[in-house]
Amino acid sequence: MSDVLMSALPRARRNARPEARQARAGAILVSPAVILLIVILILPVAVAFVLSFSDYTLGRDTLEWVGFENYADIFTRSSYRKMIVATVLYVVITVPISVGLGLGAALLIRSLKVGQNLYKTVYFLPVMASLLAMAIVWEFALHPTLGIVNRTLALGCGSSLELWPWYARSCAEGFPLWLGDRDYALWTLAFIGIWQSFGFNMVLYLAGLTSVPRDLYGAAEMDGVRAPWERFRLITWPMLGPTTVFVVTITMIRSFQVFDTVEALTHGGPAKSTYVMIYAIYEKGIAQNLVGLGAAITMLFLGFVMLISVAQRRFVERKVHYQ
């Protein structure tokens, strides 16, 4: 009796409805991806999440649960407040300028009759170069006394440039220690970040511009649109909407992740003015082996990134796709 049942079972499954069969095949086909996703992405995040409630350090056998103490540290201690300020400030400076420059460069390059490829290459070079290596070059260039930046600036002393109060003061008291002064360090890093990333944005915008139908410009001309600014407002900017959302999101996430230049040039200083999140994670979690604290900062970081992605999906993407 039971033998009959056993042999009938596989046949019954084979004769299952095609939808069920397809669903099963689909589940099998998708499983490698799901497993990889869990092992590589979700599991580590979950582990970090769990560890963020402990005082775990690498190499010690025991760990103690400390509850929300790590998080409380982040939101109460002044060094972590400085971390959030530095990170947000860096993003707020870098994103609009590098997106704006990327768009501007793309528009200018598109309007050229000759030399398009030369400019594309020149602006894209910093993107291809290793940021760590470039940071070292910048370190030389920005050296307070020997660097080419301050030496060049010093050449302007005595000229009409001194009408600018900042310039006159610098000529008298010396030009800034770009990376050693807490009023300048973050701005200097942001400058390097912009220099490095806007070429990438330019390439994305160039790609976006090629997808704008040329007939639209003809139609606008026939409709009486004369000024380039009006043309930009009526066609180029709206048609670049999807590109802009993508560029802003990517640039924001990349700015949140800034690490190379901080590690190479300032180590988070002076006075924690460039103490950005990824550097804090590295310093706490790896250099000082405070894994629990590092994990808590990581969670905060992931929260920021997730917020950006959700904002992109929810608020913007729906409004910029016209089909």
Add this chain to the structure above:
Amino acid sequence: MATVQLHKIKKSFGGTDVLKGVSLDIADGEFLSLVGPSGCGKSTLLRILAGLETQSSGTVSIGGRPIDGLRAADRDLAMVFQSYALYPHLTVAENIAVPLTMRRLSGAQRLPGIGPFLPGSRSLRQEIATTVREAAEMLDIAHLLDRKPGQLSGGQRQRVAVGRALVREPSAFLLDEPLSNLDAKMRVHMRAEIAQLNRRLGATFVYVTHDQAEAMTMSDRIAVMMEGELLQVGTPDALYDRPADIRVAQFIGSPAINILPVETDDTGMIRLYGAQTGFRAGRAQIEHLGVRPEALLPCDDNELLSGRVRLIENLGSDLFVQLDVPGVPRPVTLRLPPSARGRLRPGELMHLCADRARVVGFDASGKAAPLLRAEVCAHV
């Protein structure tokens, strides 16, 4: 409303001459079609007229006034593009309003945010909204005013593009293959609507198409272009019955005209495959005869040619019969009434004669040349 003159327009891109000196006069309120195979330069000519492209030499005038130095925006023309070129992020109402806001509102009044609150802006905007609504009602798209182009069908987008063109009452309309993205049924429908629009507005229409059927059904006059030159300009009837060039004869009409390769002998008699055709050459040597399918008739005597039935196409309203004729490279097509249906079999031998008034002769260069009837000459 205005006349349009093109005088010796030439255009070359790099080394290739796209337009080789095109001259054309278009009357006020006329519907003129520029027709020709793709790549013949008709769209370039239209874009030059619009001001979107500059000619290498020649003059464009509108209402007798040369406008070569004027930008497209200042030429007072409206254009409907093949792709419709609607602004995808604007609603239908905003799309149609663009030509009006650009012309009636000042730069400051157009600014987003503060523009609508500037003095005078409000009443102007209301005027524009009224004009847009009137245009939309005329085109039967008033119910779509709040939609975006992405939510419309091809035919509806077409109407919006027409609406945007007519809303500011330009002196002439330029239409660049506006129906080529529509399905066959919609195309026939819009064909009639655009022709009606021309009559209702009384404006000059310049219509570019590669479809001779569109040109034949809609136009007052047709200009046939090939390889950057105008071959013939005339009414649809004139082009169909009296083509000036063998290429015009072949381009206009569906099914195509029958071209018979012939010889002119020493006495001026025209022979087809050695047999007399009953025609004499006038001045020039005749190399080809053109006969429309409906000008051929089956008959027993006085035959022009004979051939065997190759294929019978039944269209319901007409019967098209293709014959293999010795000495003629392409099958010869003739049109018969549907009553002839049961009487023909493939492979059957048929004798044909022609409505003699409707046979056209072409000389060696492909130009139309006079034909004389052989019997008439025999009496002299």
